[in-house]
Amino acid sequence: MIINNGIELGNEKLDFATKVITELQNELPKYIDDGHGPFLAAIYRDKILIAKTANSVVIDNCSNNYAEVNVIKTAQDILDSYDLSPFDLDLYVTAEPCMMCLGAIMWSGVRSVFYGVPSDTVEKITGFDEGFKPNWFDEFNKRGIAVYGNIEPDLGEKVLKEYAKNGKIYKPQR
């Protein structure tokens, strides 16, 4: 069941989000085959695609380059602004953002976040550490950012399970 942080966006937006998340999950295996990590994000202005990028940690050799960080950078390049808030943008991503990406999203000025697979499922399937982010739904609500989660999670879980069989699970050694 789809969950949200109390900022209502209406059925039309939610139907569109389901369509976008489904598309992203279906496209993700192609990105994985090309060496990307198993996460794909997109930024839209209403129904117009502005930017779409996957996790590129391994191929770019940079641990910052998560899908959401990449898509924010790309959108800001395209729109020539470090503050996306005047453009009224929505961010879609195949899994719940980690702690770093939540921060990146907050500072970027996007207005809403839609995600597929929740973090506890991502951690269980892949072994990735998603960080600590208690009450982030409320914290985003306080800042006026709408959050909708658990959109078509079964589809996303399938992609992650396939990735986990062979893919690289990067974790700093400690």
Place this chain on the structure above:
Amino acid sequence: MIINNGIELGNEKLDFATKVITELQNELPKYIDDGHGPFLAAIYRDKILIAKTANSVVIDNCSNNYAEVNVIKTAQDILDSYDLSPFDLDLYVTAEPCMMCLGAIMWSGVRSVFYGVPSDTVEKITGFDEGFKPNWFDEFNKRGIAVYGNIEPDLGEKVLKEYAKNGKIYKPQR
């Protein structure tokens, strides 16, 4: 008084950290004059400087480009590895990392974090939003990352107060 997260590093390391943070605070105004945001970070291997970068959000037009994010990227470029953990590196930064940067630090593989001005003081002086990160000292301890904070905070506060008089306080409009 300097605080830490329970991972003891010894006096020699702490003396060196005080020296580095003092240098960073003293150099920061020059970076601000060149258009950078008021935060400067460095990564060292023992006492060898690997990378030093300031916040470049405004000059790079990208809200991701905080000092810590930049310095991690630069160190990973130089060392040709997205996982810095084999290199046993320390990160120094003029102010307590925000939520995004805490995530970036955790995924980078640096072994310890030393910072100057605490976030509540940064928020009070500048108006920046530093995010939500309850118990991050403990969370870093769990992951084996040492944290030392409030190193020469008066020096850092002075730089931030000077910045706040004229500098750009970027915040997404909501």
